[in-house]
Amino acid sequence: AEIAAAIHAAHEAEGVIILAGQGIEAIADDGKEVRITLTGGRQIAADLAVIGIGAVPVTGLAAEAGLTIDNGIAVDAELRTADPDIFAAGDCCSFPLAVYGG
Known part of the structure; x- marks a missing residue:
C-alpha cells in the first residue's frame, strides 16, 4: 500500500x-x-491505455511449511525465507527495498 x-x-x-x-x-x-x-x-x-489488475501472491504452501507470510512470502535482501534453507523469488515474495528504507 x-x-x-x-x-x-x-x-x-x-x-x-x-x-x-x-x-x-x-x-x-x-x-x-x-x-x-x-x-x-x-x-x-x-492515446494509450495502461491497465493494471493487481495480483494476490499464492502463499499457501509456504504457510503450511511454517514460513512467515507478510503480503507474500517474507524474504530478506538475499531472498532467504524464515527457514535459512529455503529461498523464494518472484511476485510471491515481499522483501525489503533500500529505496523505501528497507
Missing part, C-alpha cells in the same frame, strides 16, 4: 488522472485512439 501510494502521488503530480475502482464495460482500439466505456456510460478517449 505504501509503494502504491507513492506511485499514485508521483503520477498525479505529473497530471495523470487515475481512476481506481471503476468498472469497465468496453474497450475499443481503432489504432488511433483507445475508447474506454466505464460502467455507468462515461467514455474516455486516450
